[in-house]
């Protein structure tokens with residue numbers, strides 16, 4: 001798909017909990033096809049000391065209404081400024097960027113694991129993967145129930161499980177402690193994950209040991225997002241690869257995990 | 258119709274706007290965004306004789322109005338360039354310049370000899386100013402004798418347009434410019450990145466894996482402008498200016514200070530359409546100021 005620099009109109013900016021916001025952006029032209037794992041690079045305007053764009057995964061696309069949704073978690077200055085944008089503001093984006101997750105086959109039974117803002121591409125994947133609900137299992141990890149991102153609209157697309165570090169929602173602990181993970185991991189044919197590095201590494205290592213197909217979405221720091229600066233590299237078994245163009249999605253077997 | 262054409266020695270540019278090395282890949286990477294033939298030229302990613310993996314991640318730190326990078330000349334080497342990349346880009350209707358790097362004079366010479374064979378590469382940009390490699394690179398560009406030595410050796414084997422890219426990490430850039438001119442450089446381009454550093458106060462660790470890196474973007478523009486002006490006044494060969502150019506006004510300022518052409522670098526990361534926008538707006542500016550040829554702008558600073 002051809003990449004473009006385009007101003008999108010902020011249609012909706014909904015605070016989901018303390019740090020997470022759902023932004024719905026409308027394109028003046030038909031949105032090109034975007035798949036889970038792909039991202040947009042967003043310009044943060046009128047913010048002192050912010051020079052580079054900030055990458056965000058696509059949570060959803062509505063081709064009919066020409067909208068793209070993002071799930072933005074406040075981490076630092078840029079993400080904070082973005083969540084302060086007003087409905088009606090124009091937001092400059094570059095899209096679509098990166099490679100998506102490998103879509104599952106009809107026979108697959110998948111486990112999608114999201115942590116923090118990493119739930120965005122997982123929900124998108126659950127929605128469009130085309131599998132019957134019984135074969136889509138979604139495990140979401142958060143620090144506490146108040147950090148948990150609850151988006152009702154995705155509930156029909158799979159079976160949800162939760163972990164929180166304080167036990168305030170779902171099972172207590174990390175995602176890798178959850179019973180769906182510890183008791184019967186081999187019922188799944190594909191595992192997909194996006195979230196904090198430590199979480200993805202823990203999952204990835206178990207997947208490698210269990211010889212399970214596993215794709216992860218990396219969040220290396222980026223300057224350009226379209227393959228020209230070579231700043232976002234991951235040291236893979238095949239040498240340095242750009243997370244923005246060769247990824248952000250990688251099969252764990254490619255990584256030195 | 259205004260005339261945007263400029264000449265860098267024997268190199269004819271349809272307009273003075275080029276893209277800077279290391280910020281536009283091989284051109285192809287930004288072809289989705291712009292029509293590459295609208296550019297005056299493209300300086301492709303720094304090339305070395307052999308494949309280089311570059312430095313370890315993290316290689317980038319955002320800084321006020323700019324960024325630090327420590328990429329370290331990651332590239333697949335000249336053989337790969339000639340076999341795989343050159344055939345794909347050689348017919349782009351713009352001037353393609355290869356940025357040449359080495360750890361030793363022998364490397365620079367061997368690489369230049371390979372590039373001399375390529376019909377559609379009318380010029381090289383000799384990078385003696387990369388701050389991100391342990392050997393060679395900037396070391397050649399910070400003293401007159403070493404700069405002279407490398408330019409002399411490369412000049413002996415290169416018949417086309419030889420541009421030498423200067424480092425700003427020196428006490429007197431005009432001296433270095435004069436030194437490379439004396440050894441037959443056809444043009445100088447400047448500035449490469451300024452050596453800088455970023456520290457994480459929480460962890461007390463350096464942000465970059467290499468501790469120091471090269472600063473680019475609008476933060477360095479006033480320094481770059483000053484250096485272009487100093488070098489313009491020191492040499493007779495054409496100067497190519499860069500450093501923090503984000504729009505046409507910036508580009509025009511460089512030309513007024515003495516640049517015959519400009520390169521757009523870090524701005525591409527923010528918006529890859531900027532180089533073409535600069536070409537358009539440059540025409541508008543010239544019409545507004547009743548300037549027929551862009552050459553009238555070069556070094557037109559009124560002191």
Ligand SMILES: Cc1cc2nc3c(=O)[nH]c(=O)nc-3n(C[C@H](O)[C@H](O)[C@H](O)COP(=O)(O)OP(=O)(O)OC[C@H]3O[C@@H](n4cnc5c(N)ncnc54)[C@H](O)[C@@H]3O)c2cc1C
Nearest residue numbers: 054055056057071072073075076077078079117120219248
């Ligand atoms: C491909 C990709 C997809 C992403 N998708 C989403 C998403 O859907 N939703 C979302 O909320 N966030 C996402 N992120 C992360 C998001 O880009 C960062 O949170 C954001 O850039 C931080 O900017 P800031 O200005 O708020 O933080 P800064 O003020 O720049 O930094 C604050 C702190 O965050 C760290 N940090 C900054 N950028 C990153 C990063 N890219 N990865 C890890 N740590 C970082 C810094 O080191 C610093 O400690 C994604 C990142 C990538 C690369």
Ligand SMILES: Cc1cc2nc3c(=O)[nH]c(=O)nc-3n(C[C@H](O)[C@H](O)[C@H](O)COP(=O)(O)O)c2cc1C
Nearest residue numbers: 277278279303326384448449473474500501522523
């Ligand atoms: C990520 C990055 C990579 C670069 N790589 C090279 C390179 O390979 N060779 C080179 O001569 N200059 C390289 N440069 C320097 C630029 O070409 C340019 O001289 C410098 O960034 C100043 O211009 P700017 O502020 O417009 O970016 C690089 C700069 C950046 C930011």
Ligand code: FES
Nearest residue numbers: 225227229230244
């Ligand atoms: S962010 Fe520039 S190459 Fe990936």
